[in-house]
Amino acid sequence: MPMNRQILLGDEAIALAAIHAGIGAAYSYPGTPATEILESVQKFGKDRGVKAVWSSNEKVAYEEALGHSYAGGRALVSMKHVGLNVAADPYMSSAITGANGGLVLAVADDPGMHSSQNEQDSRIMADFALMPCIEPWDQQTTYDWTRLAFDISEDLSIPVTLRIVTRLAHSRADVAVGEPITPAKREPSGDWRQWVLIPANARPNYDRLVEKQPEILDRLRQGPFHEYRTEGDTSVGIIACGIARNYVLETLSRYNLSHPLLSIGAYQIPDEMLEDIIGRCDKILVVEDGMPFLERRLRTFALMNKNLILGRMSGDLPRTGEMSPDAVARALGVSAPAAVPDVALPVAGRPPRLCDGCSHIDVFTALIDVMEDFPTGRVFGDIGCYTLGSLPPYKCMSSCVDMGASIGMAIGAADAGLHPAIAIIGDSTFTHSGMTGLLDMVHTKANITVIISDNSYIAMTGGQPDMATGEGLVQIVEGLGINPEHLHFLELKNYKPQDLAVLLREEIAYEGPSFFVCRRECIQAFTRDKKLKSRAAKAPRDAEQPVQDVRTVPTAKDAQTKPGAPA
Ligand SMILES: Cc1ncc(C[n+]2csc(CCOP(=O)(O)OP(=O)(O)O)c2C)c(N)n1
Numbered sequence: 323m324p325m326n327r328q329i330l331l332g333d334e335a336i337a338l339a340a341i342h343a344g345i346g347a348a349y350s351y352p353g354t355p356a357t358e359i360l361e362s363v364q365k366f367g368k369d370r371g372v373k374a375v376w377s378s379n380e381k382v383a384y385e386e387a388l389g390h391s392y393a394g395g396r397a398l399v400s401m402k403h404v405g406l407n408v409a410a411d412p413y414m415s416s417a418i419t420g421a422n423g424g425l426v427l428a429v430a431d432d433p434g435m436h437s438s439q440n441e442q443d444s445r446i447m448a449d450f451a452l453m454p455c456i457e458p459w460d461q462q463t464t465y466d467w468t469r470l471a472f473d474i475s476e477d478l479s480i481p482v483t484l485r486i487v488t489r490l491a492h493s494r495a496d497v498a499v500g501e502p503i504t505p506a507k508r509e510p511s512g513d514w515r516q517w518v519l520i521p522a523n524a525r526p527n528y529d530r531l532v533e534k535q536p537e538i539l540d541r542l543r544q545g546p547f548h549e550y551r552t553e554g555d556t557s558v559g560i561i562a563c564g565i566a567r568n569y570v571l572e573t574l575s576r577y578n579l580s581h582p583l584l585s586i587g588a589y590q591i592p593d594e595m596l597e598d599i600i601g602r603c604d605k606i607l608v609v610e611d612g613m614p615f616l617e618r619r620l621r622t623f624a625l626m627n628k629n630l631i632l633g634r635m636s637g638d639l640p641r642t643g644e645m646s647p648d649a650v651a652r653a654l655g656v657s658a659p660a661a662v663p664d665v666a667l668p669v670a671g672r673p674p675r676l677c678d679g680c681s682h683i684d685v686f687t688a689l690i691d692v693m694e695d696f697p698t699g700r701v702f703g704d705i706g707c708y709t710l711g712s713l714p715p716y717k718c719m720s721s722c723v724d725m726g727a728s729i730g731m732a733i734g735a736a737d738a739g740l741h742p743a744i745a746i747i748g749d750s751t752f753t754h755s756g757m758t759g760l761l762d763m764v765h766t767k768a769n770i771t772v773i774i775s776d777n778s779y780i781a782m783t784g785g786q787p788d789m790a791t792g793e794g795l796v797q798i799v800e801g802l803g804i805n806p807e808h809l810h811f812l813e814l815k816n817y818k819p820q821d822l823a824v825l826l827r828e829e830i831a832y833e834g835p836s837f838f839v840c841r842r843e844c845i846q847a848f849t850r851d852k853k854l855k856s857r858a859a860k861a862p863r864d865a866e867q868p869v870q871d872v873r874t875v876p877t878a879k880d881a882q883t884k885p886g887a888p889a
C-alpha cells in the first residue's frame with residue numbers, strides 16, 4: 323500500500339484513518355480530549371463528502387452512527403469517557419443488534435483528570451458490553467488499528483470500541499498513512515429480528531453475542547494488537563496496556579534494563595500469552611493507564627500467590643492518576659533523577675478564571691447580590707465555562723456533578739424543603755441533557771428557578787456551535803411547558819446585573835417553576851468568528867473558510883437577518 327508520512331495528533335490519526343477506511347459520516351459531542359477527532363474529520367473530510375456532525379449529546383451521536391451503520395455505511399462516533407455514560411443505553415444494546423456497515427466508537431479517557439470530572443476507564447464499559455476493544459499505544463497504531471477496527475466491525479458484525487487516553491489524543495508523532503479505500507456499498511440491514519429488541523428477539527441475540535466471544539478473541543489474536551518479547555531479566559516480567567507500553571519502553575531504555583514485556587493492544591487477551599509470561603517470571607508488573615482493569619483479572623488468577631502481581635492495587639504503582647515513566651521506574655526499583663531537570667517557570671501559576679467581559683459574569687454578579695438575602699439557599703451548577711462561578715471571586719455555585727444535573731438536583735433539593743433552589747446551566751448543557759430535567763420541573767410544578775446562561779456557543783470545549791440560543795431556547799422552554807408569565811428572556815447587553823437581580827427576587831418569591839434565558843455571546847468565540855468572517859470577506863476565494871458544521875441551527879438572530887430561515 324503506497325504510504326505518505328504526516329505528523330498527526332492521536333485524535334487526527336483516528337479521523338484520517340476513519341476517512342481512509344471509507345466512512346460516510348462521523349458524529350460527536352465535544353469533550354476534551356476527544357473534541358479534535360470530529361474537528362479533524364471536518365478538516366480532512368471536507369473534499370470527500372464525509373458528513374461530520376456535532377450532535378446534541380453523545381447518546382444521539384451514537385444512535386446516529388448506529389443508524390448509518392444499519393443503512394450500510396461506515397460510521398465513526400467519538401466522545402470523551404463521561405460521554406459514554408450518556409451514550410451507555412444505545413451502546414450496550416448495539417452489542418446485541420450488532421453492526422452492518424463498520425461502526426467504530428472512539429472514546430478518549432482522561433487519566434489524571436486533566437479536564438474531566440472523573441477518571442473512569444472505557445475498557446470496563448467495552449468489557450461490560452461484551453464488545454471488542456482496541457487500545458493503540460502510539461499515533462501509528464492509532465492510525466493503523468482504526469482502519470482495521472472498521473474491517474473487524476464488519477467481519478464480526480459488531481461495533482468496535484477504540485480506547486485512547488489524553489496523552490495519546492493530544493500528542494503528535496510521525497505517521498505513515500496509506501491510501502484511502504472506498505468500501506463496497508452494503509444494503510441496509512433487512513433482518514428485523516436483529517434490530518427490534520423485543521425480548522423474543524433480544525434473548526437469542528444476546529445468546530449469539532455470548533457465543534461470538536471466542537470468535538472475537540480469535541480475530542483479535544490474529545491482528546497486530548499484542549507484542550511479546552520474552553528476552554530479559556525474569557525476576558520481573560511486565561505487561562503493559564496501550565500507551566503504558568511507551569512509558570515502559572522509555573524506562574527500560576533510560577535505565578538500561580531488560581525484562582520480558584507483553585504489550586497489550588486489544589481486549590480480549592489470549593490466555594496463553596498471559597500464562598506464558600506469568601509462568602516465565604517471578605513477579606509480574608502490570609502497567610496500565612486508567613483503572614487496574616487487567617491487574618484485577620490477573621490477581622484473581624494468582625490468588626494462590628499474592629505477591630505475584632504488582633501494579634496499582636499492590637501499591638507498586640500509584641492507585642490513581644496518569645501513568646508515567648517515573649512511576650514505572652519506581653515500581654522496578656530504580657529511581658535516578660528525573661531526565662528533565664526542574665526549571666524555574668517563567669510565569670507564576672494562576673487559578674482558572676472567566677475571561678474579562680464574559681457574559682457569565684453578569685449572571686453571577688446578579689446571583690451574588692440576590693443570594694446575600696438567602697444564606698440557606700443554594701445555586702446548583704452545571705458543566706461549562708460557568709462552572710468557574712464556584713471559585714473566587716464569585717463562589718456562588720454549590721454543585722457541579724455531571725452535564726444536566728443542575729435542574730434535577732435543584733428539584734430534589736426543593737422537594738427536601740431547600741429554598742431558594744436555583745439552577746444555572748449553559749445553553750449547550752441545557753440542550754445536551756437539561757431539557758428532560760425541565761420536563762420534570764414542569765410536571766411536578768417544582769418550586770425552583772432555572773437560569774440558562776446562554777453565550778451562543780459551546781465555549782468550554784473551544785467554541786463549537788450550539789443547538790439553540792436566544793429566542794430558540796425560549797421557544798424550547800415554552801414548548802416544554804414553562805408558563806410564559808414566569809419565563810424571562812434577557813439580552814444581557816440591554817440589562818444591568820441589578821435588573822436581573824430584581825427579576826430574580828420576584829421569581830424566587832413566586833411559588834412554582836420559573837425560568838430565565840440570559841444571553842450574550844462568548845466574547846472569545848464571537849471575536850474569533852468575526853475575524854474569520856472579515857478575513858473571508860476580504861479574500862472570498864482564497865480565504866480559509868471556517869469549518870461549517872452541517873447542522874448549525876439558525877439562531878433567532880439568523881432568522882431575523884435571513885428571511886424564510888427556520889427559527
Ligand atoms: C457527558 C459530557 N460530555 C461532554 C463534556 C465536555 N463538556 C464540558 S462542558 C461542555 C459544554 C459547555 O457548553 P455550555 O453549556 O454552552 O457552557 P459554556 O462553556 O459555553 O459556558 C462540554 C461539552 C462533559 N463534561 N461531559
Ligand code: SF4
Pocket residue numbers: 675676677679680681682707777781782844845846847
Ligand atoms: S471562553 Fe467565553 S464563555 Fe468561556 S470564560 Fe471566556 S468569554 Fe466566558
